[in-house]
Structures are given as structure tokens and as C-alpha cells.
Amino acid sequence: MKTTEGRALRLLVLGVVAAGLALPIMAGLWETGRAAFGILPAIGAEQPALVSWRQFMDLPGVRTSIALTLWTGIASTALSLALALGIAGAIHGCMRAGRVAQVLTPFLAAPHAAMAIGTAFLIAPSGWIARILSPWATGWTLPPDLATVQDRLGVALILGLMLKEVPFLLLVTLSALTQLPVRDQIAAGRAMGYAPGAVWARVIAPQVYPMIRLPVFVTLSFALSVVDMALILGPTTPPTLAVAMTRWFLSADSGLILPASAAAMALAALAAGSVALWIGAERVVARVGSARLRRGHRGLCASPAIRLAGLGGIVLLALGAGALLSLALWSVAWRWSFPRALPDSWSLAAWTRPGTGWQTALEQTLILAVSTTALSLALAIAWLEGEDRAGMRRARWAEALIYLPLLVPQAAFLFGLSVVFLRAGLSGGMIAVIWGQMLFVFPYVMLSLSDPWRALDRRMDRAAAALGAGPWRRLVAVKLPILLRPVLTAAAIGFAVSVAQYLPTLFLGAGRVSTLTTEAVTLASGSDRRVTAVHATLQSALPLTAYLTAIGLPAILHRRRRGLSGFFA
Amino acid sequence: MNALELRNVSVRAAGGSPLFPPVTLTVPAGAVTTIMGASGVGKSTLIDLIGGHLSADFEAEGRVVLNGRDVTRLPAEQRRIGILFQDALLFPHLSVGDNLAFGLAANVRGRVARRAAVAAALDQAGLAGFADRDPATLSGGQRARVALMRTLLADPLALLLDEPFARLDPDRRADLRAFVFRHVRERGVPVLMVSHDPDDASATGGPVVTL
Numbered sequence: 001m002k003t004t005e006g007r008a009l010r011l012l013v014l015g016v017v018a019a020g021l022a023l024p025i026m027a028g029l030w031e032t033g034r035a036a037f038g039i040l041p042a043i044g045a046e047q048p049a050l051v052s053w054r055q056f057m058d059l060p061g062v063r064t065s066i067a068l069t070l071w072t073g074i075a076s077t078a079l080s081l082a083l084a085l086g087i088a089g090a091i092h093g094c095m096r097a098g099r100v101a102q103v104l105t106p107f108l109a110a111p112h113a114a115m116a117i118g119t120a121f122l123i124a125p126s127g128w129i130a131r132i133l134s135p136w137a138t139g140w141t142l143p144p145d146l147a148t149v150q151d152r153l154g155v156a157l158i159l160g161l162m163l164k165e166v167p168f169l170l171l172v173t174l175s176a177l178t179q180l181p182v183r184d185q186i187a188a189g190r191a192m193g194y195a196p197g198a199v200w201a202r203v204i205a206p207q208v209y210p211m212i213r214l215p216v217f218v219t220l221s222f223a224l225s226v227v228d229m230a231l232i233l234g235p236t237t238p239p240t241l242a243v244a245m246t247r248w249f250l251s252a253d254s255g256l257i258l259p260a261s262a263a264a265m266a267l268a269a270l271a272a273g274s275v276a277l278w279i280g281a282e283r284v285v286a287r288v289g290s291a292r293l294r295r296g297h298r299g300l301c302a303s304p305a306i307r308l309a310g311l312g313g314i315v316l317l318a319l320g321a322g323a324l325l326s327l328a329l330w331s332v333a334w335r336w337s338f339p340r341a342l343p344d345s346w347s348l349a350a351w352t353r354p355g356t357g358w359q360t361a362l363e364q365t366l367i368l369a370v371s372t373t374a375l376s377l378a379l380a381i382a383w384l385e386g387e388d389r390a391g392m393r394r395a396r397w398a399e400a401l402i403y404l405p406l407l408v409p410q411a412a413f414l415f416g417l418s419v420v421f422l423r424a425g426l427s428g429g430m431i432a433v434i435w436g437q438m439l440f441v442f443p444y445v446m447l448s449l450s451d452p453w454r455a456l457d458r459r460m461d462r463a464a465a466a467l468g469a470g471p472w473r474r475l476v477a478v479k480l481p482i483l484l485r486p487v488l489t490a491a492a493i494g495f496a497v498s499v500a501q502y503l504p505t506l507f508l509g510a511g512r513v514s515t516l517t518t519e520a521v522t523l524a525s526g527s528d529r530r531v532t533a534v535h536a537t538l539q540s541a542l543p544l545t546a547y548l549t550a551i552g553l554p555a556i557l558h559r560r561r562r563g564l565s566g567f568f569a
Numbered sequence: 570m571n572a573l574e575l576r577n578v579s580v581r582a583a584g585g586s587p588l589f590p591p592v593t594l595t596v597p598a599g600a601v602t603t604i605m606g607a608s609g610v611g612k613s614t615l616i617d618l619i620g621g622h623l624s625a626d627f628e629a630e631g632r633v634v635l636n637g638r639d640v641t642r643l644p645a646e647q648r649r650i651g652i653l654f655q656d657a658l659l660f661p662h663l664s665v666g667d668n669l670a671f672g673l674a675a676n677v678r679g680r681v682a683r684r685a686a687v688a689a690a691l692d693q694a695g696l697a698g699f700a701d702r703d704p705a706t707l708s709g710g711q712r713a714r715v716a717l718m719r720t721l722l723a724d725p726l727a728l729l730l731d732e733p734f735a736r737l738d739p740d741r742r743a744d745l746r747a748f749v750f751r752h753v754r755e756r757g758v759p760v761l762m763v764s765h766d767p768d769d770a771s772a773t774g775g776p777v778v779t780l
Binding site for chain 1: 617674675703706
């Protein structure tokens with residue numbers, strides 16, 4: 001009977017996901033927590049003690065680090081959300097979601113580290129913007145003494161985070177909007193005397209927000225615990241808590257591991273607290289909003305706000321494009337003296353010179369990306385197919401299982417996980433890194449594939465079954481070909497997530513696995529912009545190629561199938 | 570005995586009350602029986618049950634017997650019961666010819682023989698030379714005829730028609746109805762149709778059961 005077979009498959013996949021994804025996170029949190037309270041047998045600490053917490057709080061600049069973390073994390077998320085909702089309001093009805101997704105592709109594909117390096121190349125005192133404006137507008141003939149990158153308030157970090165989070169939240173918002181009768185509701189609102197912007201703020205945004213709430217929490221948790229981008233763009237003395245914690249963990253002084261574990265736990269608590277704060281703010285906004293709504297003020301002021309968001313979107317898009325372009329430019333620059341807008345001389349030396357090591361890093365990056373993507377895709381397809389065959393909807397706890405690795409700040413459990421792996425003899429190898437990356441690759445692959453998979457007309461499957469096709473033939477010959485585009489899109493997203501991973505590679509690879517991302521971040525603190533640019537360019541080019549393949553391949557394979565061309569474009 | 574039999578068949582939503590009173594009927598080979606009923610009464614659910622496509626939200630009772638064999642517990646693909654849905658449901662990634670080849674029973678062996686069978690089916694549907702066409706470029710009536718041919722090529726032992734004419738224009742409907750019943754009768758298999766259109770029922774000339 002098909003139901004029992006489907007149930008078995010579904011149970012198997014859930015077991016693999018629980019054991020492979022949830023268990024390592026729990027074990028990692030447990031080990032980090034134990035170390036935070038003084039127990040880490042590996043370095044001879046076996047007595048429970050609170051001393052590591054006192055050490056942690058006594059470390060120089062800790063209070064500033066905590067404040068910086070909260071400020072940059074919450075401000076970047078709030079601004080990104082406001083901007084994404086505003087931009088969605090500005091472009092909805094003018095641009096199709098598929099077209100927007102194409103424009104956003106390079107920004108979604110670029111890893112955080114590459115975007116951070118590009119942003120630094122762009123806005124630094126000696127950056128491209130200063131060069132373009134000098135000396136005719138600014139009078140500078142030397143880079144000015146301004147802290148535009150790594151500034152004490154973390155403005156550069158917030159900007160860098162927004163360059164990545166606004167496109168992500170915008171895409172999520174636009175796909176949520178397709179489930180609402182937006183046009184009709186705006187028409188209804190306008191007929192009652194509300195301007196389109198006012199309808200957007202009062203009617204559409206409150207309906208969209210619940211649909212994008214989890215991605216917003218994911219963004220918040222990520223922004224609070226981001227390391228690579230904060231290393232490059234964030235303040236340095238003191239840095240954000242996640243950066244400080246990483247330094248202590250990797251320090252030669254093993255006495256810092258216990259306070260670092262306390263910092264990791266503190267980071268988890270900060271993330272939980274921030275989400276709680278956020279939920280509180282949601283309530284306040286909802287209450288104030290509905291009170292205003294009941295008064296019936298037509299308040300025409302929302303339209304300028306939306307126009308402002310549209311403008312902000314264009315500025316952000318230009319900055320992001322400039323950042324990515326400056327990466328490519330620096331990788332082929334030879335001499336580039338300060339106030340010149342373009343290099344004085346060009347050279348491929350940074351690419352061809354031996355010893356820069358990008359070939360090895362590229363190879364490792366590809367091995368990791370291909371294996372994590374293939375495994376994640378197989379697991380996701382098995383899960384969805386199991387649900388189909390069992391005829392069962394996804395339980396809430398199963399959905400929570402997918403979100404778990406994205407909601408728990410990775411900085412909080414990765415050290416503990418490396419302890420677990422060390423004990424299991426996995427540490428420092430490719431298997432450990434593949435496993436660690438899977439924790440983040442799989443959820444994105446699964447989330448990206450779930451909706452299109454469910455949107456597939458059930459009766460296609462039934463029609464194939466009525467023609468005598470068994471479950472495997474239906475999967476391989478009917479479902480997967482029809483779903484080719486979303487399957488490839490999910491693969492491209494998984495590939496991009498893998499290429500971008502920094503902390504899991506660093507902690508679980510024990511310094512022995514170096515990818516384009518870890519190399520780029522290390523090089524970014526050095527002096528040779530050209531070699532850094534080569535790594536960051538490659539790092540952005542890989543995911544972009546994956547995305548372009550996901551767009552192009554179905555278009556070629558299905559070029560004569562009109563019924564499929566409009567599927568998700 | 571070559572017939573499709575329903576013995577005390579009823580369906581209910583999980584934990585709910587039955588959608589309709591238990592149905593017992595026999596459709597002999599070569600005959601067309603029509604089940605009528607208002608929309609929402611559970612006609613399509615009954616078709617799903619007979620074909621083996623009932624979703625897990627439903628619980629079923631009773632037996633479905635085809636040519637003396639109890640198929641109630643068999644998966645859909647092993648029942649050899651063809652279905653014609655309201656929509657043609659041609660696979661969008663396959664050409665018209667490949668859609669037919671997908672349906673064509675596996676015991677027709679050899680590339681040449683299979684191609685000939687597909688071409689013959691297209692010919693019967695008045696669509697000779699359409700093998701390489703994209704299904705999305707066909708008209709609604711053409712798609713419905715391809716869908717019937719695809720179902721028949723699978724060599725079903727019984728046929729279920731789930732309001733197959735409801736989506737067509739009234740003037741096309743009569744044409745297609747005649748086309749479907751002509752081909753279905755030639756097969757000499759039991760045919761069960763659900764519909765809420767009295768014209769459909771009278772066109773079959775067979776018995777009518779109301780749910």
C-alpha cells in the first residue's frame with residue numbers, strides 16, 4: 001500500500017534530518033554551555049565554575065561589544081525590513097516578481113564576505129567613491145583621514161548587512177505578495193479615499209508581515225552573530241561580540257576558551273532576547289497601527305515614505321553594484337594611484353602569479369559546495385516525495401526542525417560542535433566541514449523547494465499513476481522534469497550558501513580546510529588588495545554562475561515547451 | 570465476469586460523516602454508467618477512490634472489484650483503471666507524441682512498433698503529424714482528444730470519466746462527447762462517468778445513478 005511505504009520514507013528522512021541536523025546543534029549548544037560553566041575536559045577543566053563568566057565580563061571592551069552587537073543587529077534588520085517593505089510597495093504592479101528576482105540575483109548570490117570586501121573597496125577613504133569624487137569635488141589628493149570603514153558606530157557594518165538583507169527580504173516579500181489579491185485590495189482602499197501608499201501601509205503590509213516573519217527572525221539572528229562581514233566592516237577596538245568571541249576561541253592562549261564559551265552563550269541569550277524584544281515591538285506597532293486605522297484618517301503621508309524607500313532601494317542597488325564591480329576592477333588593476341577614478345595600468349598578474357593559492361581554495365570550495373548541495377537536494381527531494389506518497393502535510397515541529405539551524409545563532413554552537421567532532425575523530429577533515437555546512441545549506445534548499453513542489457498540480461501525479469506509472473517513474477519522468485526550474489534554483493541557492501560559509505569552515509575545519517571565503521576574509525586584513533580581490537571575485541562569480549545556470553538551463557531544455565516557460569520566471 | 574463492481578462503497582472525511590450513502594453497482598464491460606449529483610456531493614472523491622487516488626484526508630469503506638479481482642488495496646498504477654479528468658493534464662515537459670508514448674502500454678515493444686502505435690492514435694484523434702508539437706500550443710478540444718488517446722493507449726481494463734466535458738464550449742462538447750463514447754465503446758470495457766450535466770447522461774444511453 002502506497003501510504004505505508006510513503007510513511008516509511010518520510011520517517012526515514014525525518015530521522016536523518018533530526019539526527020544529522022538537530023542533534024549536532026543540540027550537542028554543540030550543550031558542549032559550549034558546559035565549557036561556559038567551566039567544564040572542558042580537553043583542556044583539563046573539569047570543575048563546574050562561574051569563573052569563566054567573570055573572566056568574560058572582565059575582558060576589555062566587553063560591554064561595548066555587547067552594545068555594538070545589539071545595535072548593529074537590530075538596526076540593520078529593522079532598516080532592511082522597512083526598506084524591503086517600502087521597495088515592494090514602490091515596485092509592486094510595475095515590475096514582475098521574476099524580473100525583480102533577476103535584477104537581485106547578483107546581490108543574492110554574492111557571499112557576505114565578498115560583499116563586505118567590495119563595500120570596503122567602495123566606501124573606504126581610499127575607496128572608489130572617494131577616487132571618483134576627487135580631487136574635483138572634494139579637493140583631496142590624498143585619502144582623507146576619515147573612518148568610513150570599521151567606524152566606531154558600526155555604520156559601515158549596518159550598510160554592508162543591508163546590502164545583503166534588503167534583497168533577501170525583498171524577494172521573500174514579493175513572493176508572499178503573490179498570495180494576496182493586492183491589486184483588488186488597493187483598488188478597494190482607494191475607492192474609500194485612501195492613497196495607494198496608505199492602503200499599502202494599512203492593509204497590505206500587515207498581511208504580508210506574518211508571512212515573512214520567520215525570514216525576518218533568521219535575518220536578525222544572522223546579523224547578531226555574523227563574523228566575516230563584521231571582521232571586515234565592523235569596529236575593531238572593541239569589535240562586535242561575535243568577532244571578539246571568535247578571536248578568543250582561536251587565540252593561542254587556551255585559557256580564553258572558557259570565557260569565549262561564556263561569550264557564545266551570551267550571544268545566544270542576546271539573540272533570544274532580541275527576538276523577544278522584536279516580538280514586543282511587533283505588538284506595539286500592531287496596537288498603534290490598528291488604533292490609527294480605526295480613527296479612519298486617510299493620512300496621505302505614506303506615499304512619500306514609499307517613494308523614499310524606492311529611492312533608498314536604488315541607492316542601495318547602486319552601492320551593491322559598485323561594490324561588486326570594484327572587486328573585479330581591483331583584481332585586474334596593477335597601478336592605481338589615489339585620486340584616479342580608474343587604474344593607471346592593468347594586469348592579470350594577481351590571477352596568474354603563482355603562490356597566491358586561489359586554485360587550491362577554489363578546488364576545496366567546489367568540492368564542499370557540490371557535495372553539500374547534492375546531499376541537501378537529495379534529502380529535500382526525499383522528504384517532499386515522502387510527504388507526497390504518505391499523503392501527509394508537514395507537521396509544525398518538522399517545519400521548526402528546518403528553521404532551527406537558521407534561528408539559533410551559529411556562533412553559539414559551532415565551537416561546541418567542533419568539540420563533539422574532535423571527540424568523534426572527525427575534526428579538521430572535509431567530512432566535518434561538509435556536515436557543518438549542511439546544517440545551513442539544507443534548510444535553504446528545503447525552504448526554496450517546498451512551495452513550488454506543493455504548487456505542482458496533484459492531478460499530474462494521478463494522471464501518470466492512472467497510466468500505470470509506478471512511484472519512481474512518476475518522480476523521475478514527470479515530477480522532477482516539470483519541477484526542473486525550482487529544483488535547479490534550490491540547488492543554486494544551496495551552492496551559494498555553501499560557498500559563503502565562513503565560521504563553520506573555520507571552526508570545524510580546524511584551520512586545515514581553506515576555502516575562497518576563509519582565504520578572502522584572512523586576506524582582507526592584509527595589504528594586497530589585488531589578491532584579496534581575486535579571491536572575492538571568484539567567491540562571487542561561483543554562486544552567480546550557479547544562479548545563471550539555474551535560469552538558463554531550463555530555458556534551453558524547455559525552449560519548445562510553452563507550458564513550462566512561465567513557471568517561475 | 571468482466572465488470573467494474575462497487576460493493577457498499579462509501580467515503581468520509583477523516584473523522585467526519587459519510588459523504589454519501591453506501592453505493593453498490595455493477596458496470597458490465599462495454600456499458601457506460603453515469604453517476605449524477607450536485608457539485609460537492611463527493612462524485613470526484615468516489616472517482617478518486619475507485620482509481621486509487623484517494624488522499625489521506627479521507628477514509629473509505631467497501632470494495633472495488635474489477636473483472637472479479639479485488640483492487641481496493643492496490644496502488645493506482647497496478648489497478649489498470651484509466652481516468653479522464655476535467656482537464657487534459659498533458660505533461661507540459663513532453664511533446665504530444667511523448668505524452669502518448671508515456672501512456673502506451675509497455676508490452677508494445679520495439680521503437681518502430683511504439684512509434685507506429687502513437688502515430689495511429691494521433692491519426693484516430695484527427696491529429697496526424699502532431700507528434701512533435703508542444704501540448705501548450707493545442708486547442709482545448711485537441712488536448713482533450715490527446716488525453717483520451719493517452720488513456721486508451723495504456724490499455725485500461727476500466728475507464729473513469731470525471732466530468733470530462735465540463736470545461737469545453739457547448740458546441741465543442743457534443744463533438745467531443747461523440748468522439749469519446751465512440752472510442753470507449755470500441756474498447757468493450759466498463760465505463761463509469763460522473764457528471765452534473767443531464768446531456769452527458771442521456772448521450773451515454775446507459776443507466777444513471779444519483780448520489
